Amino acid sequence: MTYFWFRRDLRLHDNAALYYALKNAKDVKCIFIFDQNILEKLPSTDARVTFLHDTISSLKSELIEQGSDLEVYHGRPEEIWNEILKSDGVKALYCNRDYEPYALSRDKAVEELCQTNNIDFKSYKDHVIFEKDEVTKDDGLPYTVFSPYKRKWLARLEKRKEKDLSYYFKAYPNEKYFENFSRVDEPSKMLDHDNLGFERSDLRIPSDEVKQKIIREYDKKRNFPAVEGTSRLGIHFRFGTISIRDKARKAQKLNDTFLSELIWRDFYSQILYHFPHVADKEFRAKYEGIPWRFDEEEWTRWKEGRTGYPMVDAGMRELNNTGYMHNRVRMVVASFLTKHMLHDWRLGEAYFAEKLLDFDLASNNGGWQWASGSGTDAAPYFRIFNPTSQMTKFDPQREYIKKWIPEFGTDQYPEPMLDHKEARERCLATYKMHLN
């Protein structure tokens, strides 16, 4: 018996570890675990759990159609594997690698269980194009600045190109070996959503398909939040319901700027892998200990989109209502919280982590540390976004603002809760004093 464990790779097609499992074994049993260690930290109405449950149900149906099954568990992975791996006849466990600190320690524990039971543990790269040390500086150290990282990333691609046009973007032909899924007469019952302890959410999940036109015109339209100019694929990249190789292949043909965004995703993934301290500390040590303020009322107004700065408020309302926020606006609200309000970036990071459908530890942390100035390749602290000129530039007709703030322009809309100029100066003085 060979096991395949689904995690952030929830698809049967073009899935690296699943491909190798099916190619190398004749009786591949698929498993998914609703991980209690993760679920217990989420609010009971979490839309991502609904998405996950729906996705797992569909995967299970696809596997049943193949004459096989998906065994679905709910609990702590180490305990569950400890039981499964004790059974007779288990030869190997296959999975795709995950680079987050929790996932690394979980997988290490499961790998050790495999070793104890004399079972092969085989992991593959699937979630990113380049992982770990595949793109490093000439001296082997990880890059901490995006532009040279991107150059090397693209160069690695080119190098392989001579030999094999699409080596790093290749699709794994899993379907060739579908007959190697284990045969099951009576599939197991799917775990009920209610049994997970969560209420179903009716938040709309963006499609996993994107119009070619959006990718083609990405560089021209991606900065305008009122326009349908970005892919909205974030949640699908997060859970692996689409293949990064497939999208990178298309991006390479259609739009360099879109490809560049996918390279940012790899970049932040390798930053988290090489510098796991970023998960709770500043990437750059000298930024640790900035004397952050905390004001309950301001914090609530920021979360609820009532700061009196329309670009900030529209963004926060978009997030609260849809689980999405446009990238340009993410930068504006993050800068506003950390610079204007001088609140700890970790508060904003945690709020995004709770609300974003596309929440991804590496990218979210990268985005927040960038905004606060403490991250890799961060904007210097003295460059502070002006939320009003950002609005004028990127929402010139106020379409985005009016969509999310119906009372915009009336007495109902609050006055700015702080003065831009004063807040800017307070921020500059605080950062300057701390850094000198």
Ligand SMILES: Cc1cc2nc3c(=O)[nH]c(=O)nc-3n(C[C@H](O)[C@H](O)[C@H](O)COP(=O)(O)OP(=O)(O)OC[C@H]3O[C@@H](n4cnc5c(N)ncnc54)[C@H](O)[C@@H]3O)c2cc1C
């Ligand atoms: C403060 C802040 C927090 C963020 N939090 C997250 C997060 O939790 N999860 C997340 O996936 N992205 C995050 N981003 C990056 C970016 O805002 C989102 O990836 C993007 O807005 C998602 O929308 P989209 O799918 O339409 O992206 P598109 O613009 O269509 O881009 C395609 C894909 O490229 C990747 N991507 C794009 N921009 C970035 C970027 N700057 N860094 C890393 N990957 C990128 C994403 O996977 C995205 O889905 C954050 C940015 C900031 C400034």
